[in-house]
Amino acid sequence: MKKILFIMLLISNTILAQSNYSIDTSYTIKSTYNKLIKKYPFITIPQKQNNTAVTEIKEVIYQEDKNRALHFDALFNTKQKQNPAVIMIHGGGWRSGNKNQMHDMAREIASKGYSCFAIEYRLSLEAKYPEGIYDVKNAIKFIKDNAIKFNVDPNKIAVLGCSSGGQMAALIGTTNEILDFEDKSFKSKSSSKVQAIIDIDGVLAFKHPESSEGDMASFWLGGTYDEKPENWNNASALNHTNESTPPILFINSSFDRFHAGRDDMIAILNQYKIYNEVKTIQNSPHSFWFFNPWFTETVLCTTQFLDKIFK
Template sequence: MKIFWIFLFVLFTNSALGRQKTNIPRDTSFTLQSTFIKEKKKFPFITIADSLLSKNLLLKGNLVYKKIGDRALHLDIIYPKKKIKNGYPAVILIHGGGWRSGDRSQTIAIAKKIAESGYVTVAVEYRLSLEAAYPAGLQDVRSAIRWMRENAKKYRINSNKIAAMGFSSGGQMAALLGTTNGDKKYDGPTADSKIAGDIQAVIDVDGVLAFHHPESSESVVAAQWLGGTYLDKPEIWNEASALSHVDKNSVPIIFINSSTPRFHGGRDDMVKKLNSFNIYSEIHEFPNTPHPFWFFNPWFSPTVNYTIKFLDRVFK
């Protein structure tokens, strides 16, 4: 436990220093501790989930995967010590925080648990809305996926089997990536077109599928990320919704949800579309749960288990 918190402190400090050097504004409203204090009032039985790094795994932290001027973006990678032919399937984890807060350290605990089951996991930093509006963050994540393919041999990655796992706003991003493979908009202006930023599966943990939808209630934070309200930018709100892009090329997806419908708005309509193309999906919804349930026991382990079973089905 002590080693884990030391690691998080170093990770947060390095990230904060990097932001100070480039004068990037930081929203610290969404942290693990503040979320725990808030949710414990309603769910007094919860505890913060933790996991140690298995002796069979290696962790390389604070690696630079992309530079934008003097701005460096980082990731942390966890991978098995043992080498195998063709490498291991990989998962890139996208943190939540309303597209404007949170950081990649919030995905480390679940990344370690998934890696124990024979996966390479990557916790990624990306530009948030106070720094850059949509689609910059998505372009960053796709850059990280290309980095994974560029470094596949070094980190034991099977480049043909990469999934995106996102939480809340990160879940929205993961689902959008899984329905827009090949869309150059999300590659960015400096992308190497020879290296694919595509993914082969999605784990959407309580991420909205459609911004303007009867089940959704996205407003200020979405408007900030998308550059305006729905009335201002209806085409962008639709474009940024995974539901708008579902077609025969969409990838298998698992939805792991809280009991609050607005955090998975558009999910059931998306499943209907996926079914029409015979694309595999599954839904797991925890009753009577807070939105950020994945941080806490008793929901942490079932979330991991659902994820691993889905990944094993798709990739192994």
């Protein structure tokens, strides 16, 4: 009896340790749909497509300590032993959203011959910048360490993000192997280096004439620009763009503020003859990637870019 009680207590404490942080559930596909449907009555939520060539492995733990486990969901094509990998970062203002929101896009991209990974990372109610960046970089290292299991070519890694996830993807790609952006406590034989970036409506510069980032960014970055200028500057991918930046695809809505700093970044990329593309989804709202007809266009732009870079 004592043994049973001890096991129950252990399980209870484990569950508590996993959930003793606040979760913001305000940003969902359903809530976004309800917000947009009046202005865009033609939109639809993509239906799940089953593909026998795509294997799904959910809730893989890539990082764990006594208080927290972080997971990703792998959706990968099994026709080839080695696929280019796509690391997928959800949006939600660095505060809300979850990895499940990337499943539809991951299935579609995986069906085209890729291994896709929807990443859980710590949001701003739990951890401030740069912890979420560390998390995704650690996930990349873990995936490379286990490349055979997930049919991954470890030398062909793209990072894709939507909205705040797009900002993170651009930052991760432009800080390839910069030690200040690495979690030195995470033990891995692999690097977090990526070979391509896909930024879907994510800002490239927080303090910029085109930027209007406010409370959400301040909360994640640990203070306002006046309070934490180093964070605002260091978190801006534009400030790290150089000759080592990998090729990048920008997919943008019709709202200019969601690509603040993009044109300045493109000027640097062009200076170093680094391949880049801009795809603007005309007459689209922010969060367009959740809904058809824009979902299909987003996947097509993404896979065409990935095919060009990796295949």
